[in-house]
Amino acid sequence: MRKLTMTLAAILATASLAQAADLVELDTDADGVLSMEEFVAGHAEVDAEIFADIDTNEDGMIDPSEYEAATAEDGVLASN
Numbered sequence: 868m869r870k871l872t873m874t875l876a877a878i879l880a881t882a883s884l885a886q887a888a889d890l891v892e893l894d895t896d897a898d899g900v901l902s903m904e905e906f907v908a909g910h911a912e913v914d915a916e917i918f919a920d921i922d923t924n925e926d927g928m929i930d931p932s933e934y935e936a937a938t939a940e941d942g943v944l945a946s947n
Contacts, residue, residue, distance in 0.1 A: 890934045900928035910944065917943060 893901055893909040903918050906929050913921075921929055921937040921944075929937070937943045 889938070890931055900930050901934065902928060913944075 889909070890901065893905050895905055895908075896902075903915070906918060906921075907913050918929070919925075921933055923933055923936070924930070939945065
């Protein structure tokens, strides 16, 4: 059981690291969040409606937790 737990933790950490690397790569002004322009540059299929769905706190930016949720297996961008 411990081995399974450690394996799952490693998988989740790897996914989170990959998502974090994607966010840093898209964050061209290095302010820690993604504007709509930055986000669309990396996700051409995103329009204003999808961006608004991802921006759950409605501040006009995608923060790391919103990005992680959107790119998760069941997130807004899961089928894209």
